[in-house]
Amino acid sequence: MSQEVVETEEGLKIRKLVDLRPSTAKEYQDAILNRVDHFSKRRDSVFNDATENIIVKALQIGLQAKVKIDELLGDNKDKIHEIVEKLLFLGL
Amino acid sequence: MYHLDGTDILNEKYYKQTKSVCPECLGKIDAEILEKDGEIWMKKTCPEHGDFKDKISSSAKYYKWTHYAQRDKDGKIEWQFLKNGEANAPDCKSEDPRGCPYNCGLCDEHLSTCSLALIDLTNRCNFNCNFCYANVKKAGYLIEPSLEDLERVMKHFREKAIPAPAIMFTGGEPSVRADFPDICKMAKDLGFKEVIAATNGYGFQRKKGGLEFTKECFEKGLDTLYLQFDGINDETLEKTRGIKNLSKYKERVIQNCREAGLTSVVLVQTVVKGITDLEIGNVIQYAINNIDVVRGIVYQPVSLCGRITVEEMEDIRITNADVIKEVDRQTNGKIGIENAWYPLTTIVELGRIIGYLADVEPVEFTCHPDCGFATYLVVDPDSNEMVPIMDYFDPLKIVDFSNRFWRKIKHKEKEQIKLFENVLGDFGKTLDKGVNWLDKQQLRARFLIGMLQYTKKPGKLMEMFSRMLLNGEWESISAFTHGSLLISSMHFQDAYNMNIERTKRCIVHFGVAMPDGTIFEAPFCTMNTLHRPRIEKLVAKKMTAKVENEFDTAKGERVIDAQEVQDEIHPEVAYNGGTKKGEKKK
Numbered sequence A: 001m002s003q004e005v006v007e008t009e010e011g012l013k014i015r016k017l018v019d020l021r022p023s024t025a026k027e028y029q030d031a032i033l034n035r036v037d038h039f040s041k042r043r044d045s046v047f048n049d050a051t052e053n054i055i056v057k058a059l060q061i062g063l064q065a066k067v068k069i070d071e072l073l074g075d076n077k078d079k080i081h082e083i084v085e086k087l088l089f090l091g092l
Numbered sequence B: 001m002y003h004l005d006g007t008d009i010l011n012e013k014y015y016k017q018t019k020s021v022c023p024e025c026l027g028k029i030d031a032e033i034l035e036k037d038g039e040i041w042m043k044k045t046c047p048e049h050g051d052f053k054d055k056i057s058s059s060a061k062y063y064k065w066t067h068y069a070q071r072d073k074d075g076k077i078e079w080q081f082l083k084n085g086e087a088n089a090p091d092c093k094s095e096d097p098r099g100c101p102y103n104c105g106l107c108d109e110h111l112s113t114c115s116l117a118l119i120d121l122t123n124r125c126n127f128n129c130n131f132c133y134a135n136v137k138k139a140g141y142l143i144e145p146s147l148e149d150l151e152r153v154m155k156h157f158r159e160k161a162i163p164a165p166a167i168m169f170t171g172g173e174p175s176v177r178a179d180f181p182d183i184c185k186m187a188k189d190l191g192f193k194e195v196i197a198a199t200n201g202y203g204f205q206r207k208k209g210g211l212e213f214t215k216e217c218f219e220k221g222l223d224t225l226y227l228q229f230d231g232i233n234d235e236t237l238e239k240t241r242g243i244k245n246l247s248k249y250k251e252r253v254i255q256n257c258r259e260a261g262l263t264s265v266v267l268v269q270t271v272v273k274g275i276t277d278l279e280i281g282n283v284i285q286y287a288i289n290n291i292d293v294v295r296g297i298v299y300q301p302v303s304l305c306g307r308i309t310v311e312e313m314e315d316i317r318i319t320n321a322d323v324i325k326e327v328d329r330q331t332n333g334k335i336g337i338e339n340a341w342y343p344l345t346t347i348v349e350l351g352r353i354i355g356y357l358a359d360v361e362p363v364e365f366t367c368h369p370d371c372g373f374a375t376y377l378v379v380d381p382d383s384n385e386m387v388p389i390m391d392y393f394d395p396l397k398i399v400d401f402s403n404r405f406w407r408k409i410k411h412k413e414k415e416q417i418k419l420f421e422n423v424l425g426d427f428g429k430t431l432d433k434g435v436n437w438l439d440k441q442q443l444r445a446r447f448l449i450g451m452l453q454y455t456k457k458p459g460k461l462m463e464m465f466s467r468m469l470l471n472g473e474w475e476s477i478s479a480f481t482h483g484s485l486l487i488s489s490m491h492f493q494d495a496y497n498m499n500i501e502r503t504k505r506c507i508v509h510f511g512v513a514m515p516d517g518t519i520f521e522a523p524f525c526t527m528n529t530l531h532r533p534r535i536e537k538l539v540a541k542k543m544t545a546k547v548e549n550e551f552d553t554a555k556g557e558r559v560i561d562a563q564e565v566q567d568e569i570h571p572e573v574a575y576n577g578g579t580k581k582g583e584k585k586k
Helices: A025-040 A050-089 B060-066 B147-158 B180-189 B210-220 B234-241 B246-260 B277-289 B310-316 B320-330 B344-358 B395-414 B421-452 B460-471 B474-481 B500-504 B524-539 B562-569
Strands: A003-007 A013-017 B015-021 B028-036 B039-046 B050-057 B069-071 B077-080 B116-120 B166-170 B194-199 B224-228 B265-271 B294-301 B372-379 B386-388 B485-490 B508-513 B519-523
Touching: A025 B460, A025 B474, A050 B395, A050 B421, A050 B460, B015 B500, B039 B060, B050 B060, B050 B310, B060 B320, B077 B395, B116 B147, B147 B180, B147 B508, B147 B519, B166 B180, B180 B194, B180 B210, B210 B246, B224 B246, B234 B246, B246 B265, B265 B277, B277 B294, B277 B320, B277 B485, B294 B320, B320 B372, B320 B485, B344 B372, B344 B395, B344 B421, B344 B460, B395 B421, B421 B460, B460 B474, B500 B524, B508 B524, B519 B524
Parallel strands: B116 B166, B116 B508, B166 B194, B194 B224, B224 B265, B265 B294, B294 B485
Antiparallel strands: A003 A013, B015 B028, B028 B039, B039 B050, B069 B077, B372 B386, B372 B485, B508 B519
16 A cells, blocks of 8 residues: 655654555455344344345346446436336326 | 536525624624635624634535525425424423523424434543543543433433434543443443444553453444544644554554454544644545444544634634545545535435335434535445445435435325225225335335436445335444445534524434433534533532542553542432432432
C-alpha cells in the first residue's frame, strides 16, 4: 500500500495513505456470510425461512438476467425502464 | 448536480429565515441563513450581545441541492429531503413561553421520533480530552445513574407509541462501569434492537481481561462499538487526547473485538481543522483494512463550546461539506462530493415502504437535511476494489422510484381494504384480511421489480439488499451492513450555529432519570448547548478523592482499584435525593 509523509502546520510529520484498496476482498465477503451464520443459529431466523430463501434465489437469477439484458439494450435501457415503471404503477 | 442538472436552482442565491440562540446569553433570537461567496452562512443579532455569524456549509451548491424541493405543475411540493415524521406524544407541558428549545422535554413542538436513545452511564473517564464536556474532573461532581434509574430511562424510550429502536451508552467512558455488560443485557431484554457503546475502547483494550470483557459484553447484547478513532498516527492521537502511543491501544480494541466475534465497530473521528482532518483518508483505509470487524466511519466535525471571536471561529470551524470535500480529495476523487453523498433523510420513504409491506416498524430518519450525510462503500465483485455503492445501483433512481411508489400506496397504511366486512360480518373480516394480504404481496412484487431494474450488479450484497426489501428484519439489515462500509458525517450543533428548525427534527435524544421520578428527554444538541449544566446539577453525586484520582489520565490507565471506586459510588443508592432502594421518597 503506498503512503506518503505529510507535515502539519505545527511541524508534525504524519503518515498518509494514498490508496483505497481492501486488504483482502475475501474477508469482506466473509463478513456477510459470518453474519448470516450467526443469525442462522436461531431457529426463527429469517435466513432459515425456506420460502424467503427460494424468493431470494429467484431474485438473484432475475438480477443476473437483467444485468445481461441491460447490456444488450444499450442506449434503449432508459426507455425500457420507463415502460416497466409505467406497468408497475398501473392501477395504483 | 444530480437532478438539478440543467435547472437554474443552483444559480439562485439561497436565503432563509429561522430562529437560533445567542451564544452569550442563550436567548432565542432571529437568524438568517444566506449564501455568500459560494458558502452558506448564519447571521444573527442579539439585542444585548451584538452580531454573530457562522459558517453552515462550505459548499453552497451542495447545500442548495440538499434543500431542493421538487414541485408539481401547481407548485405543490412533491418531494424534498426535509421529511416530516410522526412524533410521539409530548412528555411535558410547554411552560416556557419562549418555546423550543427551552421546553425539553420532549415538548409538543418536536417533529420527529427518537431513532437513537442516548444515556450517559457515567462521567468518569480514563482520558481527559481538552474539548470534552462530560468529564468528572472538569465537572467537579459525579454523574452515575443506578441500574434502577437506567431501567427507568430505557423503559421510557421503549414504551412510547413509536419506540426507539437503538440505544447508545455514552459517558465519560461507559466501559469503566463494572456493571456495563449487565446494562447491555438490560437494554437487549427491554427490546432495543441495536445496543451501542460510545467508547474510547477502555474496557475492551485492557491487556488483562479486555478480551473476556469484550466477549461478555457481546454475549450479553452489545451489538456495536462506536469507537473514538481520530487517526492512525500516535502524533495525532496525542494531540487530541493528550496520551502517547494510543494507536496500540486502539489496535487492541479491534483485535479483541475480532477474537470475541463482536464484528460491528464504527470508527468515530472527531474532525478538527489542521489536526485530525489530515487523517480522514487514513481512517477510511484503516476501516477497509479491518473490514471483517469495522462496519462504518462517522466523522464528527467538532462542536464549539465557550466564547470565541469571529476570527477564531473562522480558523477552527469545519462543516459537513468540508469533511466530504476532504474525503473527495484524500481518496483522489473516488468518493466524490458531486455524486457519492446523500442526506440521512434520503431513505425515509424507502424505509416506510419496507416497514409497511413487511409489517415492521420503519426506522424514521426524519432529521434535518443539515444533520448528516452518508454513503456506503462496497467491494466491486469485478475489480475487488472498494467503490461507492452508486456503482452497484442507481441510488437516485431508487430513491425517486421509492418516493413515487410511497405516494401511491401510503393511504393503504391507514385504510385497509374492506370488501366483505359489511356484508358478511366476522367471516367477511377474515376474507378481508386475506384480500389485504394478497394486496400487499402484489405491491411487494411491484416494488421488488422496481428496485431490481435500477440494480447494476448481482452478488451477496444484493442478496442481502433484496432480503431487506422482502422482510425489513433487523437480521437482514445487519447482514447488509456487514457487507458494506458506511461512511457518514454528523455535525452536531452548538450555540453559534444552532438552527431551531434542525433542533425540532432531532432523532438522537438523551434520556436522564430525574430525582422526581420523571424522565428528562432532550435532543442531543440542546442537551449539550442548553440543558446539561442544569440537569446534571440535579442528578449529581458528590465527588470523592478516589473517584477523582481513579485514572492517570496522562496515560489513560487505572491507578485505583475498580472495586474500591465502585464501593465509594454506592450503586445501591438511587439518585432520588440519595434515597435508598425501598425507602419512600420525600
